[in-house]
Amino acid sequence: MTRARDADAEMIAPAHPRHELMVWEALNLALDHALAADDAVFVLGEDVGLYGGSYRVTQGLYAKYGEWRVRDTPISENSFTGLGVGAALVGGRPVVEITTVNFALLALDAIINLAAKIRYMSGGQFRVPLVVRMAGGVAKQLAAQHSQRLEHTVMNVPGLRIVAPATPQDAYWQLTQAVREDDPVIVLEHELLYFKKGPFDIHAAAPPMHSAAVRRVGAHVTLIAWQRMVDVCLQAADLLAQDDIYAEVIDLRSLRPIDLPLLVESIKKTHRGVVVEEDCKFAGAGAEIVAALQETIFFELDGPILRVAAADVPTPYNGALEAASIPDAAAVVHAVRRMVGPREE
Amino acid sequence: MQRDLIKQFLYDMLLARRFEEAAAEQYTQGKVAGFLHLYPGEEAVAVGSLRAAEPGDYVVTPYREHVHALMRGVTPNAVMAELFGRATGCSGGYGGSMHLFSAEHRFLGGYAIVGETFPLAIGVGYWLAMKQSPDVVLCYFGEGAVNQGTFHESLNMAALWKLPVLFICENNRYQIGTEIHRNSAVTEVYKRGCASGVPGKHVDGMDVLAVHQATQDALQHVHSGSGPFLLECETYRFRGHSMADSGAYRSALEMAELKARDPLLNLRNRALQEGWLSEDDIEALFKKAHETVDEAVRFAEQSPPPTDLYKDIYTQPLDVYRGAP
Numbered sequence: 140m141t142r143a144r145d146a147d148a149e150m151i152a153p154a155h156p157r158h159e160l161m162v163w164e165a166l167n168l169a170l171d172h173a174l175a176a177d178d179a180v181f182v183l184g185e186d187v188g189l190y191g192g193s194y195r196v197t198q199g200l201y202a203k204y205g206e207w208r209v210r211d212t213p214i215s216e217n218s219f220t221g222l223g224v225g226a227a228l229v230g231g232r233p234v235v236e237i238t239t240v241n242f243a244l245l246a247l248d249a250i251i252n253l254a255a256k257i258r259y260m261s262g263g264q265f266r267v268p269l270v271v272r273m274a275g276g277v278a279k280q281l282a283a284q285h286s287q288r289l290e291h292t293v294m295n296v297p298g299l300r301i302v303a304p305a306t307p308q309d310a311y312w313q314l315t316q317a318v319r320e321d322d323p324v325i326v327l328e329h330e331l332l333y334f335k336k337g338p339f340d341i342h343a344a345a346p347p348m349h350s351a352a353v354r355r356v357g358a359h360v361t362l363i364a365w366q367r368m369v370d371v372c373l374q375a376a377d378l379l380a381q382d383d384i385y386a387e388v389i390d391l392r393s394l395r396p397i398d399l400p401l402l403v404e405s406i407k408k409t410h411r412g413v414v415v416e417e418d419c420k421f422a423g424a425g426a427e428i429v430a431a432l433q434e435t436i437f438f439e440l441d442g443p444i445l446r447v448a449a450a451d452v453p454t455p456y457n458g459a460l461e462a463a464s465i466p467d468a469a470a471v472v473h474a475v476r477r478m479v480g481p482r483e484e
Numbered sequence: 485m486q487r488d489l490i491k492q493f494l495y496d497m498l499l500a501r502r503f504e505e506a507a508a509e510q511y512t513q514g515k516v517a518g519f520l521h522l523y524p525g526e527e528a529v530a531v532g533s534l535r536a537a538e539p540g541d542y543v544v545t546p547y548r549e550h551v552h553a554l555m556r557g558v559t560p561n562a563v564m565a566e567l568f569g570r571a572t573g574c575s576g577g578y579g580g581s582m583h584l585f586s587a588e589h590r591f592l593g594g595y596a597i598v599g600e601t602f603p604l605a606i607g608v609g610y611w612l613a614m615k616q617s618p619d620v621v622l623c624y625f626g627e628g629a630v631n632q633g634t635f636h637e638s639l640n641m642a643a644l645w646k647l648p649v650l651f652i653c654e655n656n657r658y659q660i661g662t663e664i665h666r667n668s669a670v671t672e673v674y675k676r677g678c679a680s681g682v683p684g685k686h687v688d689g690m691d692v693l694a695v696h697q698a699t700q701d702a703l704q705h706v707h708s709g710s711g712p713f714l715l716e717c718e719t720y721r722f723r724g725h726s727m728a729d730s731g732a733y734r735s736a737l738e739m740a741e742l743k744a745r746d747p748l749l750n751l752r753n754r755a756l757q758e759g760w761l762s763e764d765d766i767e768a769l770f771k772k773a774h775e776t777v778d779e780a781v782r783f784a785e786q787s788p789p790p791t792d793l794y795k796d797i798y799t800q801p802l803d804v805y806r807g808a809p
């Protein structure tokens with residue numbers, strides 16, 4: 140397996156000499172490698188083939204692997220996701236692309252009632268090595284029906300794994316790991332991150348798919364985020380540092396399972412935490428993370444762990460209102476100041 | 485050949501009828517729980533169609549599937565034990581009546597959400613076509629499921645990519661208490677693949693020989709690489725939709741008319757008339773079916789329950805707060 144990966148790396152390396160990639164390029168590379176390495180892998184979804192993918196993630200793959208392995212589908216989310224489940228039961232390793240999480244609402248039967256349940260219901264007779272990729276988050280004035288976040292819905296389902304990469308390196312690593320996983324994995328991508336550039340090393344060893352990562356070391360407060368909110372937290376940490384408040388920023392990377400030990404370790408040091416999420420606060424992913432932390436390390440805390448989250452509204456079209464509906468660095472700074480208070484020297 | 489086949493079909497249907505009666509008895513005694521959907525009246529469909537399939541073919545069914553599992557070779561013991569929720573059941577006691585599975589028999593379940601068998605079947609079909617396998621998929625569903633979006637979505641994809649899927653509609657006229665003419669603008673199910681160009685045929689689902697022949701013809705079409713086929717078997721269930729339903733919405737006249745077409749009695753009478761089987765032959769089959777089912781009940785009763793709540797949610801145990809435990 141490792142040898143195959145190195146060979147792939149060499150094969151691909153000349154085409155990607157840069158040490159920086161955009162997230163979409165990293166995902167594209169991961170799919171290219173997966174398709175080359177294992178002929179059980181196939182990709183399907185709307186416009187993934189000839190057109191190259193709505194966010195370019197499957198660009199070039201149709202020409203390289205042909206229509207059976209890179210399949211353009213009709214607009215039938217529930218059935219083509221269910222198709223992926225059926226193929227996974229009998230030996231396939233399908234990678235389904237659902238253009239956005241908003242459309243994945245039509246595929247929840249395939250994801251929740253089929254993919255997540257079959258292994259258990261069958262007494263362990265079947266594996267469901269299925270990957271479902273979907274783009275989500277608040278992008279640029281796409282209005283309420285194209286700005287949903289879906290973390291909370293899928294996090295609550297035993298049988299699924301969920302990853303949420305925020306960097307090109309993680310996008311490559313986690314998609315690669317997801318395809319090799321024998322259980323269904325949801326890959327939550329973010330519409331505003333596809334064209335984000337970041338350092339990329341094809342030879343670097345991947346951490347486990349579910350482990351969280353410390354993006355910035357700090358001492359006074361732990362900021363916990365995933366996807367685009369990691370960048371918001373890093374900006375906030377810069378601002379806070381001007382006032383000598385040093386925030387530790389943790390990129391959760393995985394939402395099921397979550398890497399609670401890493402969060403606990405950080406908060407044992409900082410004694411304060413803020414979860415920053417792009418979804419609505421009420422019954423959101425942040426609620427789970429905060430509850431789990433308070434159950435685990437209540438007596439280490441200097442105060443309640445706070446949530447900075449989206450306003451409890453459908454996303455508005457107007458740009459200024461849209462921006463006001465989701466957390467930004469100022470909102471994170473404000474929350475931290477509330478916790479930390481004026482610093483005495 | 486004819487005599488052996490008739491004997492096989494008659495035994496299969498006797499076993500099916502007796503199995504379902506025993507399941508109802510055990511339910512009444514509180515040994516079988518949950519939703520229990522029984523098959524009396526519809527036996528000719530599963531028996532006739534599945535006896536026409538090859539061992540390598542895959543089968544996907546809705547929740548009224550005990551007989552389909554039996555016809556694929558899952559033992560009566562394993563099916564009854566599953567109904568009892570025991571570890572020796574074909575899904576280890578984790579699935580129950582509506583979720584029978586057997587990887588060994590390529591029996592892919594047992595699904596309780598109406599309309600789910602379509603996407604699963606085209607997924608299997610996609611894989612078989614991609615791998616250029618000679619095997620095919622048999623996809624079962626009720627006439628009520630045809631109004632679900634997945635029917636149309638999946639038939640379209642199956643036809644577009646010429647997938648080797650035989651769609652078999654078990655048209656028992658009712659979706660729980662709603663008769664087909666009250667939920668469907670077009671009641672001839674076999675015509676409803678026309679929007680995707682899927683050819684269809686109607687067959688008398690109370691006649692096991694007709695179902696068997698029609699399935700053989702349809703499978704030939706599917707095997708030829710011409711894509712999917714839609715076979716509508718018109719049948720009737722003698723009991724309510726499930727054990728929770730008395731079926732009181734159907735008139736006594738309608739019930740009497742359909743019971744007169746009982747697929748089991750018809751085959752029995754015909755076998756006697758044609759001299760294919762004697763009264764003694766039939767008595768022996770009847771006795772064997774009863775003994776087999778009695779043994780299945782005994783086996784289920786004596787089997788241990790499953791004990792591991794967390795088994796097989798994932799391929800590797802997973803702690804949601806830490807990853808691997």
Ligand SMILES: Cc1ncc(C[n+]2csc(CCOP(=O)(O)OP(=O)(O)O)c2C)c(N)n1
Pocket residue numbers: 548596597598599625626627628629630654656658659660725
């Ligand atoms: C999506 C969905 N809607 C409703 C139900 C409840 N339900 C269970 S069986 C059934 C009737 C199905 O009728 P049909 O497809 O004709 O199958 P039959 O039971 O007659 O074999 C209904 C409405 C369900 N299980 N799934």
Ligand SMILES: [Mg+2]
Pocket residue numbers: 626627628654655656657658659660
């Ligand atoms: Mg029906």
